[in-house]
Amino acid sequence: MAIVKTTYGRRSFLKTSALAGGGMVLGFSWLASCQPTPEEVLAMPKEWFNINGFLKIGENGVVTIMSPNPEIGQNVKTSMPMIVAEELDVDWKNVIVEQAPLNTDLYVRQLAGGSQSIRQGWQSLRMAGATARQMLREATAQAWKVPVEEITTEAGVLHHKNSGKSAGYGEMAAAAAKVTVPKEVTLKEIKDFKIIGTSQKNVDGVNIVTGKPLFGLDYKRDGMLIAMIVHPPAFGLKLKSVDDSTARSMPGIKDVFTIQTFNDDYKKHMFDATAFPGLAVVVVGNTTWEVMNARKALKLEWEPMGEFSDTYAHFMTGALSSRKMPAALENTSEHMAKMAEMGAKLAKVARKDGDPEAAFKNAAQVIERNYSAPFLAHNTMEPMNFFAHVTADKAELVGPIQTPEYMEKSVAARLGLPLEKVDIQMTRQGGGFGRRLYGHFVVEAAVISQKVNAPIKLVYSREDDMTFGNYRPAYYATYRAALDANKNLIAFHVRAGGLPESPVAANRFPAGAVDNYLAEEWALDSNISIGAFRAPRSNFIAGAEQSFLDEVAEAAGKDPIEFRLELLDRALKNPVGADNDYEAARYAGVLELVRTKSNWGQQQPNVHRGVSAYFCHNSYVAQVIDLSIENGKPLIHKVHCAVDCGIVINPIAATNLAEGGIVDGIGHSLFSAMSFKDGFPEQNNFDKYRLIRNGEAPKAIEVHFVKNEIDPTGLGEPLNPPIMGALANALYKATGKRFYDQPFLAGKEVLG
Amino acid sequence: MAIFNLNINGKKQQVDVDPATPMLWVLRDHLNLVGTKYGCGIAACGACTIHLGGVAMRSCQLPVSQVGNQAITTIEGLSEKGDHPVQKAWLEHDVAQCGYCQAGQIMNAAAFLQNNPNPSDAEIEAAMNGNICRCGTYVRIKAAIKTAAGG
Numbered sequence: 001m002a003i004v005k006t007t008y009g010r011r012s013f014l015k016t017s018a019l020a021g022g023g024m025v026l027g028f029s030w031l032a033s034c035q036p037t038p039e040e041v042l043a044m045p046k047e048w049f050n051i052n053g054f055l056k057i058g059e060n061g062v063v064t065i066m067s068p069n070p071e072i073g074q075n076v077k078t079s080m081p082m083i084v085a086e087e088l089d090v091d092w093k094n095v096i097v098e099q100a101p102l103n104t105d106l107y108v109r110q111l112a113g114g115s116q117s118i119r120q121g122w123q124s125l126r127m128a129g130a131t132a133r134q135m136l137r138e139a140t141a142q143a144w145k146v147p148v149e150e151i152t153t154e155a156g157v158l159h160h161k162n163s164g165k166s167a168g169y170g171e172m173a174a175a176a177a178k179v180t181v182p183k184e185v186t187l188k189e190i191k192d193f194k195i196i197g198t199s200q201k202n203v204d205g206v207n208i209v210t211g212k213p214l215f216g217l218d219y220k221r222d223g224m225l226i227a228m229i230v231h232p233p234a235f236g237l238k239l240k241s242v243d244d245s246t247a248r249s250m251p252g253i254k255d256v257f258t259i260q261t262f263n264d265d266y267k268k269h270m271f272d273a274t275a276f277p278g279l280a281v282v283v284v285g286n287t288t289w290e291v292m293n294a295r296k297a298l299k300l301e302w303e304p305m306g307e308f309s310d311t312y313a314h315f316m317t318g319a320l321s322s323r324k325m326p327a328a329l330e331n332t333s334e335h336m337a338k339m340a341e342m343g344a345k346l347a348k349v350a351r352k353d354g355d356p357e358a359a360f361k362n363a364a365q366v367i368e369r370n371y372s373a374p375f376l377a378h379n380t381m382e383p384m385n386f387f388a389h390v391t392a393d394k395a396e397l398v399g400p401i402q403t404p405e406y407m408e409k410s411v412a413a414r415l416g417l418p419l420e421k422v423d424i425q426m427t428r429q430g431g432g433f434g435r436r437l438y439g440h441f442v443v444e445a446a447v448i449s450q451k452v453n454a455p456i457k458l459v460y461s462r463e464d465d466m467t468f469g470n471y472r473p474a475y476y477a478t479y480r481a482a483l484d485a486n487k488n489l490i491a492f493h494v495r496a497g498g499l500p501e502s503p504v505a506a507n508r509f510p511a512g513a514v515d516n517y518l519a520e521e522w523a524l525d526s527n528i529s530i531g532a533f534r535a536p537r538s539n540f541i542a543g544a545e546q547s548f549l550d551e552v553a554e555a556a557g558k559d560p561i562e563f564r565l566e567l568l569d570r571a572l573k574n575p576v577g578a579d580n581d582y583e584a585a586r587y588a589g590v591l592e593l594v595r596t597k598s599n600w601g602q603q604q605p606n607v608h609r610g611v612s613a614y615f616c617h618n619s620y621v622a623q624v625i626d627l628s629i630e631n632g633k634p635l636i637h638k639v640h641c642a643v644d645c646g647i648v649i650n651p652i653a654a655t656n657l658a659e660g661g662i663v664d665g666i667g668h669s670l671f672s673a674m675s676f677k678d679g680f681p682e683q684n685n686f687d688k689y690r691l692i693r694n695g696e697a698p699k700a701i702e703v704h705f706v707k708n709e710i711d712p713t714g715l716g717e718p719l720n721p722p723i724m725g726a727l728a729n730a731l732y733k734a735t736g737k738r739f740y741d742q743p744f745l746a747g748k749e750v751l752g
Numbered sequence: 753m754a755i756f757n758l759n760i761n762g763k764k765q766q767v768d769v770d771p772a773t774p775m776l777w778v779l780r781d782h783l784n785l786v787g788t789k790y791g792c793g794i795a796a797c798g799a800c801t802i803h804l805g806g807v808a809m810r811s812c813q814l815p816v817s818q819v820g821n822q823a824i825t826t827i828e829g830l831s832e833k834g835d836h837p838v839q840k841a842w843l844e845h846d847v848a849q850c851g852y853c854q855a856g857q858i859m860n861a862a863a864f865l866q867n868n869p870n871p872s873d874a875e876i877e878a879a880m881n882g883n884i885c886r887c888g889t890y891v892r893i894k895a896a897i898k899t900a901a902g903g
Contacts, residue, residue: 073850211787430852663888
């Protein structure tokens with residue numbers, strides 16, 4: 001039985017949710033019932049008792065659990081409260097979920113990123129539920145004058161076996177709220193879990209299918225104006241002149257002006273990233289359509305921007321890093337040539353084991369291949385937007401942001417307000433994928449509201465959203481493998497880089513499994529801004545590496561799964577080096593599971609298979625794709641997937657997220673790219689930027705989770721990277737041609 | 753500006769707007785019906801799908817002046833209690849991830865099933881190809897449509 005210290009401070013228990021305390025916004029659905037259908041609405045209690053900042057209990061036994069983290073579609077709004085409910089030992093049917101306010105004194109890491117919400121929230125969420133349960137037991141023991149050890153709980157009811165007494169949590173809530181917070185609490189045994197591991201439907205499901213206001217773009221306030229912002233149309237340009245004479249006099253327009261999002265002396269953190277340090281033009285008016293029309297009537301001139309350098313503080317360590325943005329109007333064709341040139345030169349050594357130079361020199365066979373991938377736009381379906389109301393002494397902001405804690409700091413610093421006078425509330429978010437880590441639009445909204453002295457909602461058009469930058473970088477990798485005369489892998493070499501960062505993870509597999517190993521990395525400056533995109537770096541390097549290993553296995557005359565398992569066996573039993581960033585046994589475990597579940601080795605007529613496996617964001621994934629080519633297009637019949645992410649909180653949601661990661665990876669590697677001509681993005685909407693469509697998705701996806709009792713790890717990202725390798729490997733089997741450059745279909749509708 | 757009398761979700765509504773205003777923004781900004789979503793503004797993603805006279809339409813490309821007397825249904829009016837077979841199937845399959853595109857998906861699917869109550873897989877795909885789901889819930893969307901058709 002695990003006993004944990006309750007580590008939160010007294011303040012945590014006193015600070016009540018700003019929203020629960022009467023800040024409910026009219027017409028906005030903050031509450032989400034866990035009831036599966038709208039007919040089964042819970043009766044609201046007359047009175048709520050705050051047990052701690054994570055939960056409150058009504059006198060009728062209904063429990064409200066706060067969901068601390070930003071919800072971007074990863075389902076934390078359901079899964080995180082499930083963990084609290086488990087330890088509280090309450091019936092999930094009697095739970096209501098509320099989006100928590102931003103309060104980092106109380107909640108751990110209110111940030112959606114790195115697939116860390118569940119992993120890093122796990123202990124604090126369990127503790128919150130267990131603490132409340134303990135307080136209910138103590139209150140009950142006092143009321144019944146029996147030892148607390150004799151009070152048991154089950155599904156929201158307290159029992160005392162010897163006296164036969166029982167009481168609902170609601171009856172004891174008032175007394176429990178007054179109990180001193182225990183110094184330590186006992187957590188449940190994993191085998192006793194009743195809610196964790198069961199499939200529970202999305203708590204916002206009913207609100208979503210009935211079109212209730214949930215998202216940032218749906219947010220409204222009396223007197224609210226709409227603002228749109230015009231950034232330079234190309235990377236490397238800045239504003240030269242504005243003629244707003246027509247726009248200003250158009251119907252519904254209140255004001256046209258310029259802003260500088262971050263002052264020149266503003267000290268940026270990494271989530272303040274933007275490619276455009278200069279002035280942007282803002283149009284403010286009554287309605288979205290009027291503002292959209294007025295901005296089209298602006299006559300703007302642009303001029304080349306000089307080289308500039310931005311320095312960012314790391315959000316956790318504060319360490320400073322600089323990025324040089326050269327003065328240039330860049331072209332995709334030049335990018336590709338420059339990256340290939342870098343790939344042919346020696347680069348910075350990130351890891352070296354043994355004597356790779358000698359091994360390659362003495363090899364019986366050397367295989368060398370190059371891989372590339374383009375810039376990608378995140379394209380959340382809900383474009384960037386934020387509500388801001390800034391007055392002389394405070395700033396109130398509402399909207400979709402993955403990093404509310406850090407953007408609160410940005411707004412405070414930019415406006416010159418104390419941090420406690422800035423409040424950001426989180427809405428449900430129409431996708432994140434890393435794009436909403438970078439909250440320049442939150443600061444823009446605040447600056448605009450301050451300037452017009454009114455509540456405003458800043459709205460990005462799709463074109464604004466797609467051409468703003470903060471893209472997934474463009475990458476290039478060169479792989480080499482050396483085989484001896486017996487076709488054993490004796491050396492492995494990766495040299496990779498990108499615009500403007502390297503995707504190399506030098507200590508990941510196959511590091512540790514090969515005697516002679518070399519990892520090198522390089523980077524090229526670019527003024528096209530980049531940001532984290534679902535599984536940063538892994539979203540390219542996994543596919544490249546797993547395609548290359550497939551080719552090496554083939555050259556070695558081995559089955560691709562067997563080949564990987566032999567390497568992992570070596571890494572397990574006799575690892576090379578000490579810093580190998582994976583557990584070989586769990587890695588092999590998912591490969592073995594997917595081999596079994598997919599009936600690997602059994603041929604189906606006209607169905608071609610590719611396999612891949614990868615470890616990132618603390619989780620292990622192996623995938624097998626079955627496809628054929630129909631009318632020159634890949635038809636993906638099935639994807640088999642094995643995942644080891646430790647304990648699975650909510651299987652239906654975890655499976656959904658796994659399916660999404662797979663579809664996302666297939667889509668981007670087949671179809672998607674941002675390209676540039678003289679600094680101008682060549683794609684600005686979904687007519688030119690290809691995203692995967694319904695008929696192109698796999699016809700079926702089977703997801704198998706490894707069952708174990710390891711603390712849960714991430715799921716939002718790890719499913720996405722390896723599928724690109726499995727896809728490339730299956731396409732090779734189907735066409736006899738290897739696919740090295742993403743997107744594999746590169747604007748062609750048919751494989752040629 | 754001009755006055756338009758609209759029939760939305762069985763209710764008469766009056767708006768005074770520029771005749772070129774797309775129904776998407778009339779719904780969202782003027783009538784507070786924000787279930788219909790803005791995704792692209794060029795009829796390329798399907799997030800803004802509504803029914804015009806029972807036919808699925810991209811409201812971002814439908815000027816208010818072209819609506820006339822035709823009945824408009826939005827996600828808010830698809831059913832009184834959120835119990836349209838498509839909505840129920842969406843809940844049963846727990847389709848949504850971020851949820852932003854789903855109103856458009858549901859509206860498109862509901863109109864499609866009205867015309868084709870027993871569609872094949874290929875017909876479902878063809879009908880739903882115009883609706884982008886960036887989260888990649890396509891497998892569930894298809895399964896939910898089959899469930900709704902079966903029910």
